Amino acid sequence: MLTGAALLDRHPQTAHHAAPMKSRFLSWLAAVGTGVALTAEPQVLNGLMVIVDNEVITMRDVMQSVAPAVEVLMRTYGNQPDVLRQKIQEAQRDALELLVERKLILHEFERSGFNLPETVVDERIKERIRERYGGDRAKLTKTLQSQGLTYEAFRKNIREEFIIGAMTHKEVRSPSEIVVSPHKIERYYAENLDKFRIKDQIKLRAIMLNGGQTRSAAAARRLAGEILARLREGASFAEMARVYSEDTYRTQGGDRGWIERGDLRRELAEAAFGLKPGQPSDVIEVGDTFWILLVEDAKANQVRTLPEVRDEIVTTLQAEEQTRLRREWIQRLKTKSFVRYFST
Incomplete structure (x- = not known):
């Protein structure tokens, strides 16, 4: 090179x-x-x-x-x-x-x-x-x-x-x-706690059925009810999602990962954030779609710890220092x- x-x-x-x-x-x-x-x-x-x-x-x-x-x-x-x-x-x-x-x-x-x-x-x-x-x-x-x-x-x-x-x-x-001192890392963390704050989060799976496209709304609602009954009998949510869900997360067993309230439509967020881990929701009707949600885990509003974000802070401070050095260099060029x- x-x-x-x-x-x-x-x-x-x-x-x-x-x-x-x-x-x-x-x-x-x-x-x-x-x-x-x-x-x-x-x-x-x-x-x-x-x-x-x-x-x-x-x-x-x-x-x-x-x-x-x-x-x-x-x-x-x-x-x-x-x-x-x-x-x-x-x-x-x-x-x-x-x-x-x-x-x-x-x-x-x-x-x-x-x-x-x-x-x-x-x-x-x-x-x-x-x-x-x-x-x-x-x-x-x-x-x-x-x-x-x-x-x-x-x-x-x-x-x-x-x-x-x-x-x-x-x-x-x-x-x-660029070497960043531990003191600078700790000071940046203390002064920017809000940047490392995590809002309430849930680890969510979802099954979504379309009504009015491949089937009538009534048929979609009926199918959603049958799926929910099987879930309450102990069927695997991931397997049911792979078989029945009609959104792009189907192949992942309906896994949406960790999400915040603002990532969901209001109707879904209200239902999802009211669930206990392991509890499937009732059938939720949103427009022409029918949803069943499952919360696998939950995290309360918290601030990530310094060890968790240390590498991020180092990267940020290194970039800031490089920007400062470049700005000073350009200013020196301007003066001559x-x-x-x-x-x-």
């Missing part, structure tokens, strides 16, 4: 100095009617957003960068225009900052006198073709054509991705390299670069 920092060779280069500039965030108002307008006048698309040293970032750059995220947001929040507008603005701001950081890191690579051998880029491209295109270079070519990209642009992007990854690895420790934001 190629490792980044080991492949960054240094060559002589004159140092570049620049004065820091006070930055301002750009905020856009997306036009929202039934959706969000993603088009703009050419002069707006080409408008300056940020200057980073001797390079510029335009609105077009930002919109191209954020386009995949916007598609997801429109599918998710398309019927909530105000929320959609806010989410898109946040995505645009994040995309702009990532583009700024990208240029800062690439400039630092050049400023530091590093050199990335072209053979490394060639190998990374071969890996990409193997991983994503089954080793078929023609598929890559067709994909690039459909995206309006040239091979040269693709190669440039691969090269920059490698440089950014290598430089980040060199300057920012990976989470696994010329960065100017433009508002519109």
